[in-house]
Amino acid sequence: MKTLTPLYTGLLLVSMISPPAVAQTPTRDGYVLDKVVQVSRHGVRPPTASNEKLLTKVTQRQWPTWLVPFGNLTGHGYTGAVEMGRYRGAVLRSAGLIAQGCPEANQVLAHASPLQRTKATAQALLDGMFPGCGLQPTYVSGEQDALFQANEMPFAALDPDKARAQILQALGGSVEAAQKRYAPYEEHLRAVACLPGTDCPYGKHAWALEENAKGRFSIKGLSAGANMGEVFRLEYSQGLPLDKVAFGHARTAAEVSSLMVLTKAKYDFLNDIPYIASRGASELMNQISLQLKQGTALADNAAPGSPPDVPLMLLVAHDTNISYLRTMLGFGWKLGDYIENNIPPVGTLQFERYKEVKTGEYFLRIAFEAQSMDQIRNLTPLNGAQIPLKQDFASSKDCRKTSVGVLCPLKGAMATVDHNIDPTALTPYTW
Structure with missing residues (x-):
C-alpha cells in the first residue's frame, strides 16, 4: 500500500x-x-x-x-x-x-x-x-x-553464477589477489582504529566472498573496512569534535577521504558491477x-x-x-x-x-x-x-x-x- x-x-x-x-x-x-x-x-x-x-x-x-x-x-x-x-x-x-x-x-x-x-x-x-x-x-x-x-x-533476483563471475573479474581474478593489493590500506585502518598494544581482530582475517539467503553477495573482511571509512566520513560531516573523528586521525576532509579507499573498493567489487x-x-x-x-x-x-x-x-x-x-x-x-x-x-x-x-x-x-x-x-x-x-x-x-x-x-x-x-x-x- x-x-x-x-x-x-x-x-x-x-x-x-x-x-x-x-x-x-x-x-x-x-x-x-x-x-x-x-x-x-x-x-x-x-x-x-x-x-x-x-x-x-x-x-x-x-x-x-x-x-x-x-x-x-x-x-x-x-x-x-x-x-x-x-x-x-x-x-x-x-x-x-x-x-x-x-x-x-x-x-x-x-x-x-x-x-x-x-x-x-x-x-x-x-x-x-x-x-x-x-x-x-x-x-x-x-x-x-x-x-x-x-x-x-525476488523479481530482481540474481543469477548467482553470473554475478559471481563478474565480481571475481572486478576483484582481479580472486578475493586473495584483491586483498593483497589492498593490504597497505587495511594496515593503515588498523593503525587508526585499533588501540596500541591490544589484540585487535581487524585486518587479521582473509577476505571471503559470501552469498546470503536472498542471493546477494558481500565480501567478509572487506565489509568492516568499507563501513569504517563511511562512518569516519559521517562523523566528520556530522560535526563531531575532531579528536573524535576517526579517533583523532582525520582532521581535514582530505584526511577523511584517505581512509575511504576500502569503502570505494567495496563499491568497485559489489555495486559497480x-x-x-x-x-x-x-x-x-x-x-x-x-x-x-x-x-x-x-x-x-x-x-x-x-x-x-x-x-x-x-x-x-x-x-x-x-x-x-x-x-x-x-x-x-x-x-x-x-x-x-x-x-x-x-x-x-x-x-x-x-x-x-x-x-x-x-x-x-x-x-x-x-x-x-x-x-x-x-x-x-x-x-x-x-x-x-x-x-x-x-x-x-x-x-x-x-x-x-x-x-x-x-x-x-x-x-x-x-x-x-x-x-x-x-x-x-x-x-
Whole structure:
C-alpha cells in the first residue's frame, strides 16, 4: 500500500486536467528548463545497528555515541538537507521550472524510500524548497519499495553464477589477489582504529566472498573496512569534535577521504558491477525514463505504471541506488576532496530536460551534485560564493556545452538511459 498525502492525492487529480502554470525563463543561449528528475541520497546518519555491532567487534573499542537511533537521520543531517533543498529550489525558480511560493499540486512529486532516514531527508528537501508550504513526501508502507529495495526482492533476483563471475573479474581474478593489493590500506585502518598494544581482530582475517539467503553477495573482511571509512566520513560531516573523528586521525576532509579507499573498493567489487547494477536498479531507471519522455515524441503512453507527469520529481534513496544508476549510465565523477565516485549525504543525481526555443528540440543534462564535506560539516549557506560541487555527464557524442552545462539531444541521451534496463528485472508499479 502507498501512503498518500493530501498533496499527492491532489497531484493525481489535477495533473489529469491542467498543465503547470509557471513562466519559463530561457537561458541566454536559448534553452528552457522543462522537467527535472533528481535522485538524492539521504542525509547524515549514525552507523546502522549492524555496522555498529561489526565495528565494535573487530576493533574491540567504543565508538562515538550518537544522539539518534542507529541509521536515523540526525538533526545536523536534516539541517544540511534543508539547505540543499533551499539552494535547489532557488535554482529551479530562477530557471522558471517552479513558481515562487508554494507549488500547485501538479508541479511536484516527492517520493522516498521507506526508511526513516530517507523519509526525513525527503521532508527536509521539501521544507528547504518550499518553506511553510506543508508539503510531505509519499512512501510505501513497510520496509521495501520496488524502486529502492529491488536488490532485496525476488523479481530482481540474481543469477548467482553470473554475478559471481563478474565480481571475481572486478576483484582481479580472486578475493586473495584483491586483498593483497589492498593490504597497505587495511594496515593503515588498523593503525587508526585499533588501540596500541591490544589484540585487535581487524585486518587479521582473509577476505571471503559470501552469498546470503536472498542471493546477494558481500565480501567478509572487506565489509568492516568499507563501513569504517563511511562512518569516519559521517562523523566528520556530522560535526563531531575532531579528536573524535576517526579517533583523532582525520582532521581535514582530505584526511577523511584517505581512509575511504576500502569503502570505494567495496563499491568497485559489489555495486559497480554491470549485471548487479542492472538487476538492482532497472525498476528505478525505468521510472526515471518514463518521466523524462512524457510530453515528447519518445513518450510511451501505453506503458503501465508510468509516474504522474510533473515538472519536478524528487526521489530520495540510498547510495546503493545511485551507485547502480551511475554504473548503468557509465557515469563517473570526482568531486573536491571526495574519493572517486563517492556519493555523499544528500548527493544528487540530476536529470534535467531542456527545450531549445528556436528549434523546439529537447535535450537532457545529466549531472551529479553534492555539498562538500566541509559545507556539510559547517552547515554552510549555499549562495553565489558557496555552491555545491557538481560534474556533468556527456551521454553521447553530439552533446554540447551550454550556459547550463552539458546538454545532449534527448533521443541519444535516452538511449543511454535505457540501454542497460533489464526488462526481466521490472515489476508493475503503482504510484
